[in-house]
Amino acid sequence: MNIELTHRQALLATYRDGLLQDTLPFWMKHSVDREHGGFCFALNRDGSRLSADKFLWLHGRFVWLLSTLYQTVEPKAEWLELARHGLDFMRRYGFDTDGRMFFSVTQDGRPLRKRRYLFSEAFAAMALAAYANAANDADAARQAGDLFRLMLRYITTPGLLEPKVNPQTRPLKGLTLPMILIAVAQTLRETTNDPLCDEWIQRSIDEIERDFMKPEFDAVLETVGTNGEFYDNFDGRMVCPGHSIEAAWFILHEAKYRGNDPRLIRLGCTILDWSWRLGWDDQFGGLLYYRDAKGLPSAEYWHDMKFWWPHNEAIIATLLAYVMTGDAKYREWHQLAHDWAYAHFPDPEFGEWFGYLHRDGTVSTQLKGNTWKGPFHLPRMQWYCWQLLEK
Amino acid sequence: MNIELTHRQALLATYRDGLLQDTLPFWMKHSVDREHGGFCFALNRDGSRLSADKFLWLHGRFVWLLSTLYQTVEPKAEWLELARHGLDFMRRYGFDTDGRMFFSVTQDGRPLRKRRYLFSEAFAAMALAAYANAANDADAARQAGDLFRLMLRYITTPGLLEPKVNPQTRPLKGLTLPMILIAVAQTLRETTNDPLCDEWIQRSIDEIERDFMKPEFDAVLETVGTNGEFYDNFDGRMVCPGHSIEAAWFILHEAKYRGNDPRLIRLGCTILDWSWRLGWDDQFGGLLYYRDAKGLPSAEYWHDMKFWWPHNEAIIATLLAYVMTGDAKYREWHQLAHDWAYAHFPDPEFGEWFGYLHRDGTVSTQLKGNTWKGPFHLPRMQWYCWQLLEK
Numbered sequence: 001m002n003i004e005l006t007h008r009q010a011l012l013a014t015y016r017d018g019l020l021q022d023t024l025p026f027w028m029k030h031s032v033d034r035e036h037g038g039f040c041f042a043l044n045r046d047g048s049r050l051s052a053d054k055f056l057w058l059h060g061r062f063v064w065l066l067s068t069l070y071q072t073v074e075p076k077a078e079w080l081e082l083a084r085h086g087l088d089f090m091r092r093y094g095f096d097t098d099g100r101m102f103f104s105v106t107q108d109g110r111p112l113r114k115r116r117y118l119f120s121e122a123f124a125a126m127a128l129a130a131y132a133n134a135a136n137d138a139d140a141a142r143q144a145g146d147l148f149r150l151m152l153r154y155i156t157t158p159g160l161l162e163p164k165v166n167p168q169t170r171p172l173k174g175l176t177l178p179m180i181l182i183a184v185a186q187t188l189r190e191t192t193n194d195p196l197c198d199e200w201i202q203r204s205i206d207e208i209e210r211d212f213m214k215p216e217f218d219a220v221l222e223t224v225g226t227n228g229e230f231y232d233n234f235d236g237r238m239v240c241p242g243h244s245i246e247a248a249w250f251i252l253h254e255a256k257y258r259g260n261d262p263r264l265i266r267l268g269c270t271i272l273d274w275s276w277r278l279g280w281d282d283q284f285g286g287l288l289y290y291r292d293a294k295g296l297p298s299a300e301y302w303h304d305m306k307f308w309w310p311h312n313e314a315i316i317a318t319l320l321a322y323v324m325t326g327d328a329k330y331r332e333w334h335q336l337a338h339d340w341a342y343a344h345f346p347d348p349e350f351g352e353w354f355g356y357l358h359r360d361g362t363v364s365t366q367l368k369g370n371t372w373k374g375p376f377h378l379p380r381m382q383w384y385c386w387q388l389l390e391k
Numbered sequence: 392m393n394i395e396l397t398h399r400q401a402l403l404a405t406y407r408d409g410l411l412q413d414t415l416p417f418w419m420k421h422s423v424d425r426e427h428g429g430f431c432f433a434l435n436r437d438g439s440r441l442s443a444d445k446f447l448w449l450h451g452r453f454v455w456l457l458s459t460l461y462q463t464v465e466p467k468a469e470w471l472e473l474a475r476h477g478l479d480f481m482r483r484y485g486f487d488t489d490g491r492m493f494f495s496v497t498q499d500g501r502p503l504r505k506r507r508y509l510f511s512e513a514f515a516a517m518a519l520a521a522y523a524n525a526a527n528d529a530d531a532a533r534q535a536g537d538l539f540r541l542m543l544r545y546i547t548t549p550g551l552l553e554p555k556v557n558p559q560t561r562p563l564k565g566l567t568l569p570m571i572l573i574a575v576a577q578t579l580r581e582t583t584n585d586p587l588c589d590e591w592i593q594r595s596i597d598e599i600e601r602d603f604m605k606p607e608f609d610a611v612l613e614t615v616g617t618n619g620e621f622y623d624n625f626d627g628r629m630v631c632p633g634h635s636i637e638a639a640w641f642i643l644h645e646a647k648y649r650g651n652d653p654r655l656i657r658l659g660c661t662i663l664d665w666s667w668r669l670g671w672d673d674q675f676g677g678l679l680y681y682r683d684a685k686g687l688p689s690a691e692y693w694h695d696m697k698f699w700w701p702h703n704e705a706i707i708a709t710l711l712a713y714v715m716t717g718d719a720k721y722r723e724w725h726q727l728a729h730d731w732a733y734a735h736f737p738d739p740e741f742g743e744w745f746g747y748l749h750r751d752g753t754v755s756t757q758l759k760g761n762t763w764k765g766p767f768h769l770p771r772m773q774w775y776c777w778q779l780l781e782k
Contacts, residue, residue: 110557112561166503303755364693365688367688
């Protein structure tokens with residue numbers, strides 16, 4: 001660890017205090033629904049409510065966060081109580097009769113949308129696993145494992161998850177699935193000794209390396225054929241640097257878990273290098289959302305916006321890569337990502353971060369939470385980097 | 392008509408020459424697939440291909456355009472031949488066994504996506520109706536009518552079209568449906584004397600006025616409850632000014648067809664007034680894509696981008712409103728929309744228009760065509776305004 005002590009202490013304080021004095025209080029103050037249970041995450045800049053609809057996958061994320069903080073930071077009763085509060089709502093209103101989960105429900109829990117994706121289930125599994133650890137709750141651990149196996153059944157049984165594109169014509173797969181499996185299995189592994197966890201982490205890393213990494217473009221693709229085929233069209237050429245940077249640190253985290261496995265370190269750093277070079281905006285700074293592997297125009301008209309979460313992932317990935325390799329390049333990138341993010345995303349008036357900036361760093365929409373943004377990427381970054389710097 | 396003669400002549404030439412010497416040649420040169428049939432609309436700035444996938448709803452739009460030009464501008468053999476070329480592909484590869492259409496297919500016609508929406512069917516009906524007129528083809532006329540009735544059956548039979556949001560919990564409807572029904576029925580009426588056309592035009596206009604127009608916000612909402620209920624959430628508050636401006640001129644067009652029906656003129660102008668005031672960007676000029684009826688932040692992070700098509704719709708609507716009412720306000724708005732659009736969208740190097748600009752008018756993605764952008768809004772505006780100014 002070569003970051004000078006004072007700089008390291010300042011960074012640590014930024015992450016720790018940001019989490020405990022800003023991010024967490026914002027969501028604990030504004031999102032909790034004591035009347036109907038659960039959380040309302042659709043919040044305006046000042047924390048006032050923009051919609052009372054409830055998003056199950058964000059419930060899973062917040063419950064995971066609260067349980068993880070209870071377990072790793074301090075056993076604060078109000079954190080565990082709030083995790084339990086979220087879990088109660090998820091258990092009561094989140095599940096359809098087939099065992100799958102809804103994506104969104106009304107304030108009082110009536111189903112609104114169920115999607116083809118398994119995000120609600122994935123984050124519920126992570127929430128249950130972390131809560132099981134925090135509360136020493138065997139039921140929650142069992143339910144987490146059941147959800148993980150339900151996900152595996154849906155993923156491995158052809159036809160159970162209806163794909164967007166006709167699989168007879170063009171069988172495709174997305175980077176999302178191996179990534180979410182790594183995240184779920186890494187979390188579940190801390191609660192159970194189910195060998196399925198290690199098995200699926202390895203399978204998922206292998207799949208990313210074999211099928212999604214394309215050395216001919218120095219890029220990790222978002223969508224490939226089921227055997228890793230490259231498709232020369234909009235979806236096939238699409239790279240989401242923030243997403244592959246997240247994959248990079250999942251793999252680095254796994255390398256650390258395995259006693260600094262050198263092969264995994266190289267793999268994670270390669271993905272980070274490729275994604276950084278594709279994603280970093282030399283003109284305005286910050287990470288671009290989408291890039292085309294061949295440098296062609298993106299079909300997504302908002303491709304050059306700066307979202308909060310890729311910057312959270314980049315701050316984690318570059319810090320972790322620096323800590324694990326000592327390579328000064330990662331220190332420099334960490335500084336770039338950290339400085340740009342902290343210069344543009346925090347809301348000086350009401351706290352927390354804005355989520356959506358134009359390419360030039362000006363704010364596009366001031367809301368703090370919606371269907372996609374809740375207490376996850378930012379506090380996970382603050383927690384992870386704080387813990388990393390403390391060690 | 393109080394626009395001075397020289398200004399009127401200059402405007403007319405801009406629209407006519409733009410259509411005949413720029414827009415149409417661009418697509419005729421670059422999009423036609425002589426090998427596999429049909430059109431590839433995913434084109435880069437210079438007309439080179441970005442994807443070979445074929446989008447059925449854009450086929451319907453181009454066939455409608457070519458047939459309409461043949462019928463109303465000049466009976467050019469190559470226009471009719473190209474309309475036939477597109478129609479052949481649509482008939483051969485566009486239909487599923489249930490009579491519904493695919494949304495996209497591969498270059499050689501294998502099905503990729505079928506969507507819950509009826510856009511492919513709507514634009515195929517318009518294409519067939521216009522082609523039937525141009526080619527005096529009774530089969531095409533019959534098929535257009537059949538598709539219109541298929542749409543009506545899907546729309547009026549509960550459960551046939553699976554809604555995004557659980558209809559038991561929250562039965563919703565969108566502005567898209569009455570709008571597309573007006574467009575299809577207005578086109579079909581020029582080919583057949585089916586009384587269903589007039590009936591559904593009136594029903595759709597009544598529905599927009601009764602359920603989607605909200606005087607309490609001076610806004611036409613995109614999504615309401617099936618009985619016009621206002622929902623105070625992201626979707627419920629969403630206004631798309633370009634879309635409601637398009638509805639405004641559909642209604643003004645209907646007023647003209649009915650011998651300048653004063654009630655319909657007032658209705659169309661009210662929608663135009665509301666939408667213009669919500670949508671026009673006083674700071675940078677141009678029309679914002681989404682607005683919140685209560686002025687709250689939009690959930691769509693790209694809400695403030697400037698797309699080409701709302702400007703096409705605004706140029707038509709303001710010119711038509713000016714011609715029909717003589718109100719100087721509409722002349723001024725037409726000038727504003729026209730000038731801003733022509734200052735920012737045209738590509739000086741390769742012709743046609745860019746589709747997607749940032750709020751400040753700079754280009755976000757340089758492509759000329761994708762899943763959504765093809766030869767429709769721009770050439771329809773050029774054709775409609777040219778014809779309007781010539782009368």
